[in-house]
Amino acid sequence: MSTAVARRSSLPGFGLTMGLTLTWLSVIILIPLAGLFLKTLDLSLVQFWEILTSRRTLNALKISFGLSFAAACVNLVMGTIIVWALVRYRFPGRRLFDAIVDIPFALPTAVAGVALTQLFAQKGWLGAPLAELGIKVAFTPIGIFIAMVFIGIPFVVRTVQPVLIDLDPEIEEAAASLGANRWHTVFRVIMPSLIPALLTGFALAFARAVGEYGSVIFIAGNLPNVSEIAPLLIVIRLSEFRYADATAIAVVMLLAAFVIIFAVNRLQRWAQTRAPAH
Amino acid sequence: MSTQTTFVTPATRLQAYSSTADLAISPPSGRDASTRARSAVASKDLRSEPGPIRFIIIALAISFLTIFVVLPLLVVFASAFSKGITAYFAALAEPEALSAIRLTLLVAAISVGLNLVFGVIAAWAIAKFEFPGKTFLITLIDLPFSVSPVISGLVFVLLFGAQGYWGTWLQAHNVQILFAVPGIALATIFVTFPFVARSLIPLMQEQGTQEEEAAISLGASGLQTFFRVTLPNIKWGLLYGVLLCNARAMGEFGAVSVVSGHIRGETNTMPLLVEILYNEYQFVASFAIASLLAMLALITLVVKTVLEQRLDEGQTPRDELRDEP
Known part of the structure; x- marks a missing residue:
């Protein structure tokens, strides 16, 4: 179909719409982001480095990236299990659970934040039984981890789901009829073809968790060096009018986000070249 | 990160659905x-x-x-509802709650309205024409999805704040952007920027330009062509984008929190009020506002499912056409 689209076009309005698009893009996105990078030029390299390697900044970055990675791993495993159940099996409430997967996307982050805190607080529905086991979730790093798992659920599910649905059943049948047992078929035949989608979902969940603010700060406890995430440290530095500090942390996080976008784009290109022609 | 995966766009979802439908209903060939x-x-x-x-x-x-x-x-x-229905509605009738609801609706109207217009314009330029750097342009439109909400607010503080680039000038001319509606609206427009354009581009690319070209060659003007030919074809996709844009606009917390200044009764949107009330241990009031936002999310999901079905139906005949040799 794309070949038909490529032949064009006597349609009017290209200059006008492209001009408006570039103007609007510049005003809203490009100029503000450029301002952020420009602001870091106020800092000397030494100052920049000192801000980033100060104990509090390093710990905040460690907490944000470390816990996001752990949460994305959980999302990878549980996301795969959820996709498998939703696509391959029929059970009561399947459609409802399929719809429920999108709730972390749709629920405003502040609402998710207060809800998770209430749920895991010492007297909460899940917090109370966990407290009896001696596990404290709310206002600890575990709480941050829980919120990041919540926010990342849809990413793995929604990237892998269409790929698993599209998977040619004949490959599996062939593997099975050639004598592969089910275990082999799943892990040697099906999983490899899901890998690009799984990695994409993982990267997206990781990126989202690193930048996440609303659903994390309520349950986090926000103790400097212990349970203070990098986005919160940016907000704190801003409220102290330490713009340079806030900007330096923001630039590092933004660069990390760009690296992840780049990786995801490469993954998708890889997936496209691997995909069998339909 | 690209939107195709950040939230499943109608077109990608369609492809997934329609190909399974093909498997199920297409006659056994060969x-x-x-x-x-x-x-x-x-x-x-x-x-x-x-x-x-x-x-x-x-x-x-x-x-x-x-x-x-x-x-x-x-x-x-x-x-x-832990203290009963009366307490619930009393909490929602508080002047602070009402002003937060009003501000949220106002900001959503501004940001959805502007993103709707510019999203359609961007989708027209990108989907209906070929030009170098198209992929790069789409990546730029996607940028806000991969920027932390806090940073989305920070960039506007750096521009308009007291110590920002234009802070002194704004103060001298008595223009209030930060800690006021314009700042909140700007931050919201930033975070919701990609939704409309990104739900239209795949759809409009798939539809091609033949119908529009026919209309133009029959003497229709550009605007007539858009409103009579293109718009009816993309209306469900457009609604889909507006729906997601609106949900995010009303629910945005991080970016708005940075630029709002939290002036009670003035610059608190609903999500910000949820935070303030929660931190003051006014749990019923906080969760009453939160429940409104949760209902918004649930309604959004239901309408989204309906729209996806619409888009799916609209797509089927086109797929059949395409399958013919």
């Missing part, structure tokens, strides 16, 4: 129907796991989604 029927029976055995494993996978999926998604949602409503 193969004997009975062979196909036999292999379908066989595939049931070959393509499934033993009963206990199936049970464990389903149980894991259901318990995980229940603990992490269903329970938090239930907690919102349980806490909102």
Whole structure:
């Protein structure tokens, strides 16, 4: 179909719409982001480095990236299990659970934040039984981890789901009829073809968790060096009018986000070249 | 990160759905129907796991989604109504709550309106024409999805704040952007920037330009062509983008929190009021506002599902056409 689209076009309005698009893009996105990078030029390299390697900044970055990675791993495993159940099996409430997967996307982050805190607080529905086991979730790093798992659920599910649905059943049948047992078929035949989608979902969940603010700060406890995430440290530095500090942390996080976008784009290109022609 | 994966766009979802539909309904091509029927029976055995494993996978999926998604949602409503219905409505009738609701609606109207207009314009330029750097332009439009909400607010503080680039000039001319509606609207427009354009571009690319070219060659003007030919074709996709844009606009917390200044009764949107009330241990009031936002999310999901079905239906005949040699 794309070949038909490529032949064009006597349609009017290209200059006008492209001009408006570039103007609007510049005003809203490009100029503000450029301002952020420009602001870091106020800092000397030494100052920049000192801000980033100060104990509090390093710990905040460690907490944000470390816990996001752990949460994305959980999302990878549980996301795969959820996709498998939703696509391959029929059970009561399947459609409802399929719809429920999108709730972390749709629920405003502040609402998710207060809800998770209430749920895991010492007297909460899940917090109370966990407290009896001696596990404290709310206002600890575990709480941050829980919120990041919540926010990342849809990413793995929604990237892998269409790929698993599209998977040619004949490959599996062939593997099975050639004598592969089910275990082999799943892990040697099906999983490899899901890998690009799984990695994409993982990267997206990781990126989202690193930048996440609303659903994390309520349950986090926000103790400097212990349970203070990098986005919160940016907000704190801003409220102290330490713009340079806030900007330096923001630039590092933004660069990390760009690296992840780049990786995801490469993954998708890889997936496209691997995909069998339909 | 690209939107195609950040939220499933109608087109990608369509492709997934329509290809499974093809599998199910397309006549067996080049193969004997009975062979196909036999292999379908066989595939049931070959393509499934033993009963206990199936049970464990389903149980894991259901318990995980229940603990992490269903329970938090239930907690919102349980806490909102924990002191009874009267307390719930009393909390919503507070002047502070009403002003937060008004501000949220105003900001959503501004940001959705502007993103709607510019999203359609961007989609027209990108989907209907070929030009170098198109992929790069789409990546730029996607940028806000990969920027932390806090940074989305920070960039505007750096521009308009007291110590920002234009702070002194703005103060001298008595223009208030930060800690006021314009700042909140700008931050919201930033975070919701990609939604409309990104839900239209794949759809409009798929539809091609033939119908528009026909209209132009019959003498229609550009605007006539857009409103009479293009718009009817993209209306569900457009609604889809507006729906998601609106949900995010009303629910945005991080970016708005940075630029709002939290002036009570003035610059608090609903999500910000949820935070303030929660930190003051006014749990019923906080969760009452939160319950409104949760309902917005649930309604958004239901309408989204309906729209996806619409888009799916609109797509089927086109797929059939395409399949003809």
